[in-house]
Amino acid sequence: MKISVVIPLYNAEKYIVETLDSLISQTYPIDEILVVDDCGTDQSTAIVEKYSMLHPVVRLIRQSHNQGGSAARNRGLAEARNAWVLMMDADDTIHPDLLKLQVEQLRRYMEIEPQPVCVHPAYVQTDENGNVLDNSEYRGQQLSYEETFGSLLVRNYIITPSGLLLNRNAALKIGGYKANFFVSEDAEFILRLSREGTFVYVDEPYVYFRRHEMSITSDLKKASQAGKAILDIYSIEEVKEAVFRRNFTKERNTIDFVTLLYQFNCYDEGFSYLKSINNGEFELSKYFLSGIYYIEKNEKNFAQQMFEKLLSIQPTHGAALNNLGVLLALHGEKRRADVLFQEAIAQHPGYMDAAHNLVELKSDFPSFRFTMRELRENLLRYK
Incomplete structure (x- = not known):
């Protein structure tokens, strides 16, 4: 099985050699590496031209003008000569055995229906110098075809294009990446692809997802807009059908659907679903989502009661610590709020809402942030 690699290139002089080295060092041989120059400055x-003289497997493709990462990825997909294409960003690196494990896992799933359309790994996040960040490992899970679309709607677990091994024909069939979709275009592409075939998962954190100053501003902007922009593409009924199709308990699917209804600003409808949750396993989520409902209805005393009940059961619940802190700060109880924000950060390093609120406590005109969703086990890092 021959593999192509596609890398969009834009102002990555500091990192591109590391990225290419990690590809050249793969224990599974790569047939071609297509670097698509998007006319950076x-x-x-x-650097890539010089590198290709030493490694002829690397080919530089030049765009006529700057068109963005999606267009560059599409150009690479169109020109790739192999059926399977590994996507990479120009500032990330991968473990030497990533591609070998992906191909091995793919071969195990080749008889499944519908046919596999991608293989995705787990990830670990690094700083700009490539140092692994503490508690930054991010894993997905192997899901059936029927469960994948709904699970990705609830929370995208494919956090970067890097390390994504794509079936080229399937990617081209759905039109590739949308060049005119500027908010989380990667996640939007993944959702469309998930309806074409099976996603195969490799449970090794073998993609090193780099966080640096150039990516932070872009990622922060996307993070604040992504969920709603993607959900706007699909109807509530379509989302509901996909979520409840998953092979989870009715209570788990209900909780996840309520979270999505809140993103649609359907708070009354979402709150009505919570009344059916009687399973103790989801008691904490019920309290949390009830608290969010009361915040939206400006019934802050009821919201405070919900978060206090939650924390009496699970004192380390980061989003509840943050939200209760905000409610206390708004009532002038800044000392108690300070303790809660610091505890939230201690429990969840990289927790941006809590860090922001800790700073805002010192402001004469604070602008606090509630956290509207329960936190991931390990947070995505934006700085």
Whole structure:
């Protein structure tokens, strides 16, 4: 099985050699590496040209003008000569055995229906110098075809294009990446692809997802808009059908659907679903989502009661610590709020809402942030 690699290149002179080295060092041989120059202003192109002289497997493709990462990925997919294409960003790296494990796992699933359309791994996040960030490992899970679309709607577990091994024909069939979709275009592409075939998962954190100053501003903007922008593509009925199709308990699917209804601003409808939750396993989520409902209805005393009940059961619940802190701060109880924000950060390093609120406590005109969803086990890092 021959593999192509596609890398969109834009102002990545500091990192592109590391990225290419990690590909050249793969224990499974790569047939071609297509680097698509998106007309940046630094020395990236010259670096790749020099690199390709030493490693002929690397080919530079030049865009006529700057068109963005999605267009560059589409150009690479169109020109790739193999049926399977590994996507990479120009600032990330991968473990030497990633591709070998992906191909091995893919071969195990080749007889399944519908046929596999991608193989995705677990991830670990690094700083700009490639140092692994504490508690930054991010894993997915192997799901059936029927469960994948709904699970991705609830929470996208494919956090970067890097390390995503795509079936080229399936990617082209759905039109590739949308070049005119500027908010979380990667997640939007993944959702469409999930309806074409099976997603195969490799449970090894073998993609090193780099966080640095250039990516932070872009990622923060996307993070604040992504969920709603993607959900706007699908109807509530379509979302409901996909979520409840998953092979989870009715209570789990209900909780996840309520979370999505809140993103649609359907708070009354979402709150009505919570009344059916009697399973103790989801008691904490019920309290949390009830608290969010009361915040939206400006019934802050009821919201405070919900978060206090939750924390009496699970004192380390980060989003509840943050939200209760905000409610106390709004009532002038800044000392108690300070303790809660610090505890939230201690429990969840990289928790941006709590860090922001801790700073805002010192402001004469604070602008606090509630956290509207329960936190991931390990947070995505934006700084």
